[in-house]
Amino acid sequence: MLKVGIVGLPNVGKSSLFNALTAAGAPSENYPFCTVDPNVGTVEVPDPRLQRIHELTGSKTIVPTVMQFVDIAGLVKGASEGEGLGNQFLANIREVDAIAHVLRCFDDSDITHVLGDVDPVRDRDVVETELALSDLDMVERRLDRVGKKAKSGEKEAIAEQAVLRKVFDALSEGIAVRTLEFTPEERKILKTFQLLTAKPVLYVANVAESDLPEGDNQQVRALRAAIEAEDAGEVVVICSAIESELAELEPEEKAEFLADMGLTEPGLDRLIHAAYHLLGLLTFFTTGERESRAWTARRGSTAPEAAGVIHSDFQRGFIRAETVAYDTFQEVGSWKEARDKGLLRSEGKEYVVQDADIMLFRFNV
Template sequence: MEIGIVGLPYSGKSTIFSTLLTHKSHEQTGGKQTAERGVVKVPDSRLDKLTAMFNPKKQVNAIIEYVKVAGLEEESEQTTGLSSKFLTNLKNVDALMIIIRNFENEFYPHPFNRIDPSADIEYINGEFLISDLMVVEKRVEKLEKLVQKTQNEQEKRELTLMNRLKEQLDQEKPLRELDFSENELLILRGYQFITLKPALYVINISEDQIPQAAEIEKSLVQFKTPFCSIVTLSAETEKEISELSEEDRKAFMDELGIKEPALDKLIKSSYDLMGLISFFTVGEDECRSWTIRRGTMAQKAAGVIHSDLEKGFIRAETVHYDHLMEYGSMAACKEKGLLRLEGKEYPVKDGDILNIRFNV
């Protein structure tokens, strides 16, 4: 899964990106002239406890790839829409992390000389809406000519879909709020519209605003939808926390009244935003967290582990993490009837521990 980090100049993109990478194991590629990429482990205390229980040779967390995209810095100074470079860098991301500034800093002034999160969200959303609308209008124009000439049924269906998108964008509403059929989603896959992607608004506050974080978040509730979430954090404070030892970190967080690093919440929110869940595999060699979409059936989940497991799927030996923790062993869970054999149509639940029986 890839999440694109975007925002206006001096909003805190670089601080959040670098802190995410400091905070968890990572790899980084790219530079200021291109999109910077970093792979971050998804924190999961359940996997930590499974590792403690099974004592494997290694623990493997699920990962998220973050892509810090340069571009909005340039767009605020031009009127011709988002650059092709910016759009190319966003093309393959699965979701957006939009950094919104809510702090004063005279040395790094806001590009529009204001501190107004609502206005910034509306400005950025407006840029994305215009970008998508330009693509749709261009495609509608081309399809109208093609349909008139060929009367091709597939092109007619696409034209109907594009006109529906245009109507939505003309009303200044993002495409993510529309419902689509499977066939429509197949058509849309080739376009990678920005407003079709889920969005996580990260409200970057100062350290002295931390006690008001919930209140600040509440003031932006109008931007929350099933496909848009809001997380409030202080990037500078999180950077300090990430650089401390475990002992000093706890003391510092207690002093500020912080229950958990906001970046843990940020990573988890990124995960939840995409409708993703985790299941686990355990054993002497490794304990691992696997990522699937909510509602994925057992046979498809087996394929995430290895294609052979999907092809030769027989049954999934399944127990839930909560039950294993409650009773302390697989044997005890089996005795209680909680270790089950599930078929290929079983929808895997978040926290399930699977052992795939297969034959190839």
């Protein structure tokens, strides 16, 4: 299961956001390092298409696809040198697939800011500097270890040393590893390092209720400008206080609350979808009498690779995949109609799965 780590300075709204995402009740008191051990929660990926497929086929159950979110304790300046239990928290980040970096973009005298005032651009720099320093320290130590083997002519060590030097030079210049170009062979080596700055990042601007529905204020604009100038990623604006309230409501109450706020969907839905997109994922579906189910695959996956998401036997014995696009399925209303009208495709091993494909795998083991 893919994991997204929620990181940021203390008291920026990480745990409140995590609570809203997972309804897990993690502590969110107003003092630094309230979270010590990371909280982990599984979150359904919202997708109305799955509900519609369920309605059309009359399946007994519905099973959404999911992601894991990890609430990691607040980092502080000096974390890479152990400040604020920094080494422990940085180690937790190494275990996730992507980072959701929460940045406080609201003023509130009742909520302490660890650096004294609210400045999301500075806060982003503080956290990312600590991640880079931690990576730099690890790369230096690994270079020392691999150097002797490389001198002896060991091919694997020579290849690793070349990647490490490339990374070291970039980090020394303040360049995040995720922005570098690597060959497929280099990427295999890079993956073993679990570098923090190699992970994709989504920036989450936490605003006040008064900034909704536009979610725009001076701090958000400054943050967007800084990130756009570096082509550093996407900003998702949420209000963790509002999301916490929404998480406790029933669906009908939630819809009414959103309408009153002038919002069309919860900020958490946008966040989950943005994280899904950041990781290069797509959703395909299976449906039948027993269940309608959403599955996660990486963009560019072939039909056998998608089958392997369900079970390794499906991939090993793959024969073909009967496939219909969601929009087509919704128009005709059933597998039978899709087949009768010649809209059901038989795809082979080379087929690249598309988002919202509805698939029935044929295999033989």
